[in-house]
Amino acid sequence: MDPHDALTEIATLLERERSSRYKSKAFRAAADAIAGLSEAELRDFAALRRRKGIGDSTFAVIQQALSGEVPAYLADLRERAGVQRASTLRPKLRGDLHSHSDWSDGLTSIDLMVAAARALGHEYLALTDHSPRLRVANGLSPDRLRTQLEVVAGMSGDGFTLLSGIEVDILEDGALDQEPELLDELDVVVASAHSKLRMERGPMTRRLVAAVSSPHVDVLGHVTGRLVEGSRGTRPPSTFDAKAVFEACAAHGVAVEINSRPERQDPPDDLMTLALELGCLFAIDSDAHAPGQLSLLDYGAERAERLGVPAERIVTTWPLERLRAWTGRERDA
Numbered sequence: 001m002d003p004h005d006a007l008t009e010i011a012t013l014l015e016r017e018r019s020s021r022y023k024s025k026a027f028r029a030a031a032d033a034i035a036g037l038s039e040a041e042l043r044d045f046a047a048l049r050r051r052k053g054i055g056d057s058t059f060a061v062i063q064q065a066l067s068g069e070v071p072a073y074l075a076d077l078r079e080r081a082g083v084q085r086a087s088t089l090r091p092k093l094r095g096d097l098h099s100h101s102d103w104s105d106g107l108t109s110i111d112l113m114v115a116a117a118r119a120l121g122h123e124y125l126a127l128t129d130h131s132p133r134l135r136v137a138n139g140l141s142p143d144r145l146r147t148q149l150e151v152v153a154g155m156s157g158d159g160f161t162l163l164s165g166i167e168v169d170i171l172e173d174g175a176l177d178q179e180p181e182l183l184d185e186l187d188v189v190v191a192s193a194h195s196k197l198r199m200e201r202g203p204m205t206r207r208l209v210a211a212v213s214s215p216h217v218d219v220l221g222h223v224t225g226r227l228v229e230g231s232r233g234t235r236p237p238s239t240f241d242a243k244a245v246f247e248a249c250a251a252h253g254v255a256v257e258i259n260s261r262p263e264r265q266d267p268p269d270d271l272m273t274l275a276l277e278l279g280c281l282f283a284i285d286s287d288a289h290a291p292g293q294l295s296l297l298d299y300g301a302e303r304a305e306r307l308g309v310p311a312e313r314i315v316t317t318w319p320l321e322r323l324r325a326w327t328g329r330e331r332d333a
């Protein structure tokens with residue numbers, strides 16, 4: 001087995017199971033460290049062991065791969081990931097409208113996110129790094145976002161499109177945390193609340209309704225903010241009048257995000273059913289913060305299918321041209 005492929009696959013699977021980002025980073029660094037080395041250079045184990053970026057585990061993986069076996073570390077991960085769930089909806093998804101790079105709090109460069117999206121067979125991916133107020137996530141200032149737009153513009157081709165975008169913070173009063181002119185320029189705007197999630201029901205409802213009534217917003221991200229498992233602990237859903245919020249989404253053509261991350265599973269089942277009854281559109285998104293997390297879409301697709309969301313109502317099943325017509329739709333200011 002090719003050692004570089006083995007290291008990269010391990011990083012990808014670690015990301016998918018959302019283990020510590022330091023672990024996955026170590027395997028990505030080792031893959032970088034041996035990129036371009038000949039087999040003879042790799043087999044010079046004494047020199048290899050001294051190479052920067054190679055530690056005990058990664059060294060063992062390289063040795064085992066060179067000996068022709070599937071490295072034990074990789075075999076374990078493959079076995080854990082092997083619990084695949086069948087969903088007939090998953091193959092209908094053409095792309096993803098919510099992802100992060102190391103420009104904000106993602107793990108890797110935009111390049112690696114694009115490569116992973118292509119490898120999954122996506123036709124498109126929206127890069128939606130965080131907005132300025134989210135300092136803990138290194139949110140992008142207007143200037144940094146403008147610079148990023150130039151980078152994003154050069155990354156499409158061969159049947160794949162990288163859409164420009166943002167995950168813009170919904171501020172306490174429902175305003176959006178980025179310049180309106182800049183939001184206008186983006187292909188996709190996901191709006192999410194990340195702070196003050198414990199607001200009272202009335203103000204929280206007004207906040208979310210104001211956000212989805214903005215002429216800039218395409219997707220309402222992880223609507224309740226709940227966390228149901230994982231290393232960050234759990235967090236109850238925000239309280240708001242879901243009927244009012246989803247009616248506003250339906251009226252403005254805003255898609256309710258089905259956030260695929262296993263620790264979010266947002267919206268909860270009852271709210272997803274309500275949004276379906278009220279005529280909302282949906283976007284099944286990964287909210288990937290690393291290349292290996294783009295495949296988390298499997299989980300979102302499984303939930304949507306189980307709850308009877310028809311493919312037609314899910315914008316991420318639409319051909320790109322139709323998706324673009326939707327994000328560029330005429331709206332009242």
Ligand SMILES: [Zn+2]
Pocket residue numbers: 167192194221222
């Ligand atoms: Zn978010």
Ligand SMILES: [Zn+2]
Pocket residue numbers: 098099100167287
């Ligand atoms: Zn996000």
